[in-house]
Amino acid sequence: MLKTTISPIFSSFTGKPKASRLIFKAFNVVLEDTPPSVRRNASTNLTTLHQGTPTSAYVHLPFCRKRCHYCDFPILALGSSSSSSTPSNVYMEGKADDPRITNYVNLLVREIKATRTGFDTNPKLETVFFGGGTPSLVPPKLVSLILETLNLNFGLSTDAEISMEMDPGTFGAQKLKELMELGVNRVSLGVQAFQDELLKACGRAHGVSEVYEAIEFVKECGVENWSMDLISSLPHQTLEMWEESLRLAIESQPNHVSVYDLQVEQGTKFGNVYTPGQFPLPSETQSAEFYKTASSMLRAAGYEHYEVSSYSKDGFKCKHNLIYWKNKPFYAFGLGSASYVGGLRFSRPRKLKEYTNYVADLENGAVNWCGNGNVDLKDVATDIIMLSFRTSKGLELKEFGEAFGRDVVNSICKVYERYVESGHIVCLDDIRREVMSDEFKTLIANDEVKIENHVRYLRLKDPDGFLLSNELISLAFGVLSP
Numbered sequence: 346m347l348k349t350t351i352s353p354i355f356s357s358f359t360g361k362p363k364a365s366r367l368i369f370k371a372f373n374v375v376l377e378d379t380p381p382s383v384r385r386n387a388s389t390n391l392t393t394l395h396q397g398t399p400t401s402a403y404v405h406l407p408f409c410r411k412r413c414h415y416c417d418f419p420i421l422a423l424g425s426s427s428s429s430s431t432p433s434n435v436y437m438e439g440k441a442d443d444p445r446i447t448n449y450v451n452l453l454v455r456e457i458k459a460t461r462t463g464f465d466t467n468p469k470l471e472t473v474f475f476g477g478g479t480p481s482l483v484p485p486k487l488v489s490l491i492l493e494t495l496n497l498n499f500g501l502s503t504d505a506e507i508s509m510e511m512d513p514g515t516f517g518a519q520k521l522k523e524l525m526e527l528g529v530n531r532v533s534l535g536v537q538a539f540q541d542e543l544l545k546a547c548g549r550a551h552g553v554s555e556v557y558e559a560i561e562f563v564k565e566c567g568v569e570n571w572s573m574d575l576i577s578s579l580p581h582q583t584l585e586m587w588e589e590s591l592r593l594a595i596e597s598q599p600n601h602v603s604v605y606d607l608q609v610e611q612g613t614k615f616g617n618v619y620t621p622g623q624f625p626l627p628s629e630t631q632s633a634e635f636y637k638t639a640s641s642m643l644r645a646a647g648y649e650h651y652e653v654s655s656y657s658k659d660g661f662k663c664k665h666n667l668i669y670w671k672n673k674p675f676y677a678f679g680l681g682s683a684s685y686v687g688g689l690r691f692s693r694p695r696k697l698k699e700y701t702n703y704v705a706d707l708e709n710g711a712v713n714w715c716g717n718g719n720v721d722l723k724d725v726a727t728d729i730i731m732l733s734f735r736t737s738k739g740l741e742l743k744e745f746g747e748a749f750g751r752d753v754v755n756s757i758c759k760v761y762e763r764y765v766e767s768g769h770i771v772c773l774d775d776i777r778r779e780v781m782s783d784e785f786k787t788l789i790a791n792d793e794v795k796i797e798n799h800v801r802y803l804r805l806k807d808p809d810g811f812l813l814s815n816e817l818i819s820l821a822f823g824v825l826s827p
């Protein structure tokens with residue numbers, strides 16, 4: 346059963362230890378702990394999977410009005426202003442800047458400036474993603490400062506996709522127009538549900554009236570590329586409620602919809618009071634039905650299900666998130682953010698004091714911004730499989746075989762044989778024609794045949810294959826770590 350956390354992929358990987366040298370100058374592949382078949386067949390093509398300068402940057406703006414009951418992200422809860430009687434869920438144009446936001450942005454800018462890359466080539470950034478937290482709480486002039494700093498340090502393409510997560514009740518038309526003038530051209534609206542009782546139960550700071558108001562602002566300002574986030578498997582959520590949220594989302598006509606299945610995390614308010622699979626949380630069967638319903642309704646409305654939790658109209662896939670799914674390198678800046686450079690994922694401190702010390706050490710050259718200089722071959726292979734199976738494209742066997750060897754490809758195909766036969770995994774050739782299960786069985790039975798010459802992609806079927814993604818990915822891990 347699929348359980349997708351509501352965190353972006355960058356924060357779901359374990360950060361690597363810090364190191365004293367930069368990996369872009371040279372990095373080693375750690376082979377000692379990897380399976381002999383992977384170690385024996387690893388080719389020089391492995392390094393080409395990771396070399397190259399990142400052209401994307403994630404920027405973490407951790408501010409929220411309050412912490413939602415399911416949230417375990419690194420955030421800074423601002424609360425409501427003690428000098429105003431205005432409720433915390435109402436946005437007011439022209440409010441004075443919060444010094445906590447200003448101080449953090451200045452610290453963030455210092456981190457960006459202290460990130461010295463030294464790559465041979467320095468292509469401009471093609472995507473920037475402001476995540477949080479609630480980035481729309483940050484004043485436009487401070488967003489401008491961040492973008493100017495990114496442009497000075499790395500360059501910013503004139504047609505870059507610049508996304509910002511925005512919550513209902515945290516912006517008005519004027520603020521959105523100012524952000525658009527700075528270059529923000531994609532909005533990710535954190536709606537989550539269209540029922541006030543569910544929003545309240547989750548600890549969200551907005552209600553349904555603010556949702557409709559925010560949608561009106563987005564349309565009034567002419568945002569051409571915008572996405573809506575919804576969460577399924579919430580406490581007391583019924584299938585009828587979920588269908589209503591999906592229907593109202595479709596009627597709002599976003600170009601993109603992200604659907605996340607609630608993950609109850611330890612240490613959160615939900616984690617303290619609820620047990621996954623037990624009432625008032627939905628059962629595994631009910632969660633699966635929610636997922637199938639989303640896939641059916643959104644695809645029927647003309648959205649392509651291009652990633653396990655992502656749906657888009659033609660031409661509106663999130664370019665930044667595609668960097669994650671394709672396992673491409675990216676920068677990351679800010680509290681708790683994790684970058685991926687040279688095959689290494691490196692997480693920054695999640696506590697503000699430790700992050701402040703990290704930035705000071707970075708400026709002094711005492712720490713390395715991109716982590717340990719050793720790439721673990723097993724980690725590379727498992728990342729590729731996990732990320733590829735999240736997408737409608739699937740795992741590209743030829744490229745994977747060139748990096749990790751025929752034996753590994755053959756072993757993975759054999760372990761998936763019964764799932765191809767059951768229809769949970771779909772085999773495609775180089776023109777994406779389906780290879781039927783009988784033909785697939787014949788191919789893997791012949792050790793002389795290079796399977797990747799006949800089967801170019803393995804992908805999970807929508808929705809039943811996606812619902813088994815954890816189990817299927819675990820089987821691949823078993824091949825890589827027998």
